[in-house]
Amino acid sequence: MKFREPLPSGSAILPGASLQRAYRLLVAICTLHLGVILVYYLASLSLSHLPQLIGVSMPVLGTAAHGQAPGEPQPGVAQPPPPSDVSAQPFLGRDSSPGADSDPSPMNNLISVPVSPTTALSLPACPKESPLLVGPMLIKFNIPVDLEFLAKQNPEIKMGGRYTPKDCISPHKVAIIIPFCNRQEHLKYWLYYLHPILQRQQLDYGIYVINQAGDNMFNRAKLLNIGFQEALKDYDYNCFVFSDVDLIPMDDHNAYRCFSQPRHISVAMDKFGFNLPYVQYFGGVSALSKRQFLIINGFPNNYWGWGGEDDDIFNRLALKGMSVSRPNAVVGRYHMIHHSRDEKNEPNPQRFARIAHTKETMYSDGLNSLTYQLLDIEKHQLYTKITVDIGTPS
Numbered sequence: 001m002k003f004r005e006p007l008p009s010g011s012a013i014l015p016g017a018s019l020q021r022a023y024r025l026l027v028a029i030c031t032l033h034l035g036v037i038l039v040y041y042l043a044s045l046s047l048s049h050l051p052q053l054i055g056v057s058m059p060v061l062g063t064a065a066h067g068q069a070p071g072e073p074q075p076g077v078a079q080p081p082p083p084s085d086v087s088a089q090p091f092l093g094r095d096s097s098p099g100a101d102s103d104p105s106p107m108n109n110l111i112s113v114p115v116s117p118t119t120a121l122s123l124p125a126c127p128k129e130s131p132l133l134v135g136p137m138l139i140k141f142n143i144p145v146d147l148e149f150l151a152k153q154n155p156e157i158k159m160g161g162r163y164t165p166k167d168c169i170s171p172h173k174v175a176i177i178i179p180f181c182n183r184q185e186h187l188k189y190w191l192y193y194l195h196p197i198l199q200r201q202q203l204d205y206g207i208y209v210i211n212q213a214g215d216n217m218f219n220r221a222k223l224l225n226i227g228f229q230e231a232l233k234d235y236d237y238n239c240f241v242f243s244d245v246d247l248i249p250m251d252d253h254n255a256y257r258c259f260s261q262p263r264h265i266s267v268a269m270d271k272f273g274f275n276l277p278y279v280q281y282f283g284g285v286s287a288l289s290k291r292q293f294l295i296i297n298g299f300p301n302n303y304w305g306w307g308g309e310d311d312d313i314f315n316r317l318a319l320k321g322m323s324v325s326r327p328n329a330v331v332g333r334y335h336m337i338h339h340s341r342d343e344k345n346e347p348n349p350q351r352f353a354r355i356a357h358t359k360e361t362m363y364s365d366g367l368n369s370l371t372y373q374l375l376d377i378e379k380h381q382l383y384t385k386i387t388v389d390i391g392t393p394s
Contacts, residue, residue, distance in 0.1 A: 126168035132200040133252050137193075139335040145188040151381040154195050160234075161207030161383035163199055170204040172257040174287075175237040177227030178245050179220045180385075181212045186245045186337050191382050197252045205256075206235060207383040209245075213375055216392050217346075221299035221309035223390065225370050228293060230377075230386050240293060241265070243285045246337040254331050256287065261325045262317050263287040267332035274333055282317075282324065283310035284334065295320050297366030300354070304393040308351025315358035 157163050164170070176198075180187070187209065198205050208231050210223040224242050231237055239258035247266055254265060266284030268274040296316035303309035317324065326332060354361070373389040 123167065123169045126165055126170045126202040130200060130202045132202065134200070135253060136251050137197075137249075139193065139248050139250055141189055141335075141337055145192045147188060147191065147380075147382060150188075150192055150195070154199070154382070156199065157195060157382060159381055160379040161195075161381075162205070162235075163195075164204045165199075165202045168202060170202050172203050172205075172239055173235065173237045174198075174203050174205040174239045174241055174257055175227070175231035175235070176205060176207050176241045176243060176256065177224055177231065178207070178209045178243055179212070179218075179223035179227070180209045180245060181218055183245045187383075189248065189337060190243075190245050193248045194256075195382065197249065198256060200252055201255060201257070203257060206231065206237070208234075209383050209385045211385055211387040213387050213389050216390075217304040218306070219301070219304050219390055221303050221313070222301045222370070222372070223388075225298045225301060225367060226372050226386070226388055226390070228298060229367070229370065230374075232290075234384070238290050239287060240290065241285065241287045244283075247284050248335045248337070249285075250333040250335060251331045254327050256285075258287050258289040258292075259325050261323050262292050264324050264326050265332065266334045267326045268329045269334045269336055271336045274329065276326075276329070280311060280314045282314040286310075286313075292317075292322065294367070295322075297362055297368055298370070300358075300361065300365050301370060302361075302365055302394070303348055303351065303354065305346050305348035305351075308348050308355055311351075311355045312358050312362075315355065316362050319359055319362065 151157065156166065208227050210227040212218060212223055228240055241256050247269070256265065264282050264286050267276050269284060300309055300312045303312065314324065371391065375389055376387040378385040
């Protein structure tokens with residue numbers, strides 16, 4: 001039997017000794033690597049968190065130093081400039097209700113980060129169909145309407161009847177134009193019902209009441225042309241809804257916005273037994289985009305008295321190759337505020353002759369021939385009233 005001869009040092013080479021050395025070296029390298037990572041991690045921690053990590057309470061930004069009144073500048077410390085036009089925001093984790101303790105606890109300090117004011121750039125687009133809609137509504141005209149109280153019920157509406165959704169960006173910039181003359185009670189009901197509907201539809205909208213001064217024959221279409229022109233001085237609207245003041249929708253799914261084709265909105269009025277009186281009917285409430293309105297040169301200016309202008313508008317659309325879109329007869333139901341026909345709004349005896357010549361007159365009678373005198377602009381809380389002198393029948 002042969003024995004391994006001892007090495008000069010007197011130690012023997014044990015089986016696996018080289019493998020053991022390799023393991024020790026690997027463990028040492030891993031330990032060093034973890035140590036380096038730990039050092040970098042500790043170095044990356046904010047020193048402002050150290051008191052909380054070790055359980056010591058210290059003043060943080062937004063709390064007063066010892067012996068110093070809250071809000072008083074500290075000597076030798078540059079103070080940040082006051083925010084411009086930004087309302088104070090509550091701190092996360094702090095009760096901002098009246099009577100709540102305003103002194104933050106150490107735990108509150110950990111999460112006392114001011115909420116950034118929401119900007120338009122950070123808002124998402126409004127959904128294609130608003131989730132706020134309620135569907136069919138009960139409409140009544142036997143309740144008194146106080147406009148001051150109504151304004152308090154709708155605090156998001158800005159002066160002049162302007163509203164913009166606060167939690168999303170609406171692509172529908174809608175000017176709602178109402179031709180008007182001596183219908184204040186009807187206007188109250190219109191504002192009472194329509195403002196909540198329009199807000200639920202998440203529209204970026206404004207209300208413009210175009211008031212005809214004087215005692216001449218009423219000219220609905222000319223007032224609508226004026227409303228289009230005046231509203232664009234206020235805001236970059238891309239859609240225009242033209243509405244009689246006595247028509248109230250019965251379902252808020254009936255959208256007051258524009259579509260790829262001109263929109264007839266009031267398709268089923270109670271005065272017509274909730275039916276469309278005839279296929280070409282375009283009266284009551286309608287919507288045209290800015291582009292559609294300009295293509296047809298706006299509305300005719302020479303329809304004085306009742307009737308005919310809506311049929312002329314329909315002809316203009318057809319002559320320009322556009323078709324009329326409508327909601328279905330259930331969603332498009334309307335209640336009309338019943339009233340006797342106004343003086344100075346008798347049926348226009350020339351309406352049928354004028355309708356027959358739309359093709360010849362549409363290029364010379366419309367926006368390009370519109371004349372009027374602007375008398376007054378009143379900015380009310382719920383609407384803008386524009387009073388104009390539109391002249392006399394020619």
